[in-house]
Each structure stands twice: as structure tokens, then as C-alpha cells.
Amino acid sequence: DIQMTQSPSSLSASAGDRVTITCRASQYISGNLNWYQKKPEKAPKVLISGASTLQNGVPSRFTGSGSGTEFTLTINGLQPEDFATYYCQQSYTIPWTFGQGTKVEIK
Amino acid sequence: QVQLVQSGAEVKKPESSVKVSCKASGGTFDTYAISWVRQAPGQGVEWMGRIILLLGLANYAQKFQGRVTITVDKSTSTAYMELTSLRSEDTATYYCATVSINNDHYYMDVWGKGTPVTVSS
Numbered sequence: 001d002i003q004m005t006q007s008p009s010s011l012s013a014s015a016g017d018r019v020t021i022t023c024r025a026s027q028y029i030s031g032n033l034n035w036y037q038k039k040p041e042k043a044p045k046v047l048i049s050g051a052s053t054l055q056n057g058v059p060s061r062f063t064g065s066g067s068g069t070e071f072t073l074t075i076n077g078l079q080p081e082d083f084a085t086y087y088c089q090q091s092y093t094i095p096w097t098f099g100q101g102t103k104v105e106i107k
Numbered sequence: 108q109v110q111l112v113q114s115g116a117e118v119k120k121p122e123s124s125v126k127v128s129c130k131a132s133g134g135t136f137d138t139y140a141i142s143w144v145r146q147a148p149g150q151g152v153e154w155m156g157r158i159i160l161l162l163g164l165a166n167y168a169q170k171f172q173g174r175v176t177i178t179v180d181k182s183t184s185t186a187y188m189e190l191t192s193l194r195s196e197d198t199a200t201y202y203c204a205t206v207s208i209n210n211d212h213y214y215m216d217v218w219g220k221g222t223p224v225t226v227s228s
Contacts, residue, residue: 098154
């Protein structure tokens with residue numbers, strides 16, 4: 001199975017900050033990388049597919065980049081509603097696998 | 108846009124089975140596949156498997172092989188996930204999601220609200 005490793009596991013930030021989350025795959029996955037936002041008691045929400053395609057309705061402050069084995073999710077100008085846990089997920093090969101998550105907390 | 112309506116919370120005994128349903132509301136399963144994901148309390152999200160609707164072909168994570176079965180009833184636009192030989196570690200919220208394709212990239216876009224399953228003696 002492809003292992004997905006996110007860093008950091010958690011971070012504290014203030015509203016307005018720029019936040020970057022990294023996701024590394026244990027092997028090549030081309031651009032088959034998705035980012036999800038997860039809030040307590042809510043279903044995951046896809047933010048970005050194919051490493052960099054912003055989903056409809058997702059604010060442009062979210063950007064994704066990367067290819068191969070290293071990917072990043074950047075939030076430019078963190079908003080109060082962005083405090084959540086973020087997961088990367090590879091869809092290059094079955095079984096699909098998620099990173100362990102990055103919890104973004106209020107400083 | 109289709110919504111996914113999942114069955115209600117379940118409380119099960121160890122060694123028993125649970126079958127969670129996921130019905131398309133406001134449309135049909137006009138999607139490539141249905142995937143199932145779970146999240147145990149305090150843990151991350153975990154992919155369990157998917158079923159490709161056109162083929163009726165299911166793939167599962169190795170961790171659940173032999174214990175999980177994902178099926179779909181196209182006539183009612185309902186997908187099912189059955190997990191057998193339940194243990195306390197299976198206590199989690201189970202989610203279904205549609206799988207879409209964009210530029211050959213697969214992603215889970217429409218999600219059900221989740222079904223809490225508690226395994227306890």
C-alpha cells in the first residue's frame with residue numbers, strides 16, 4: 001500500500017496567517033492527490049482534486065500544488081471557518097490511502 | 108445535485124455484523140463509484156473500499172478483506188456496506204461518498220452525513 005505522510009500533524013495559527021501543509025507519498029502517484037477538510041461531526045469535504053484543481057465553491061485562498069511524491073496545501077489568509085483537520089488522499093492506485101491528518105488550531 | 112442519505116446509528120455486539128445503507132436522494136447514482144470511509148473516535152479517516160457501479164466490481168482495503176462487503180442496488184440507487192465479525196475497534200462513524208473523475212483523477216465529492224456504529228458487549 002502507498003503510505004501518505006503529512007506534516008505537521010498539528011499547527012497553531014491566527015486568522016489571516018498563511019498556512020502550508022505538506023503531504024508525501026511513499027511512492028510515485030503522479031498528480032493523483034486530493035485534499036479534504038474535516039470538521040467534528042461533519043463529513044469530509046473535498047477541497048482540491050488532482051493535486052491542484054479547486055473544487056466548485058471552495059474559496060480561492062486554498063491552493064494545492066505538487067506532483068510525483070510531494071504535495072502541498074496552502075491556505076492564504078486563514079479564516080475562522082478554516083480551523084479543522086486536513087487530510088491528503090492518493091487515488092493513484094487501490095487501495096486508496098489517506099494521510100494521518102493535520103489539525104489546524106487557533107493560536 | 109444528488110444527496111446521499113445514510114441509515115441510522117447502530118449498536119452491535121462483538122462478533123455480530125452491521126449493514127449500513129447509503130441512498131441517493133434527489134436523483135440516481137450518476138457517478139463512477141461509491142466509496143466507504145470510516146473514522147474511529149480520535150482517529151484519522153480510513154478508506155475501506157469502493158464499488159464501481161457500471162461493473163459492480165468492488166475493491167477493498169487489505170485491512171478489511173474478508174470482513175467487508177460493498178454492494179449496490181441500482182434499482183433503488185442504494186449502496187450497502189456490510190462489516191462482519193465486529194470488534195470494539197470497529198466503533199466508528201462510517202461514511203459513503205460518490206467517486207467522480209476529472210482529467211483522469213478520481214476523488215470523493217458528495218458525502219453522506221455518516222452512520223455511527225458502536226460495538227459493545
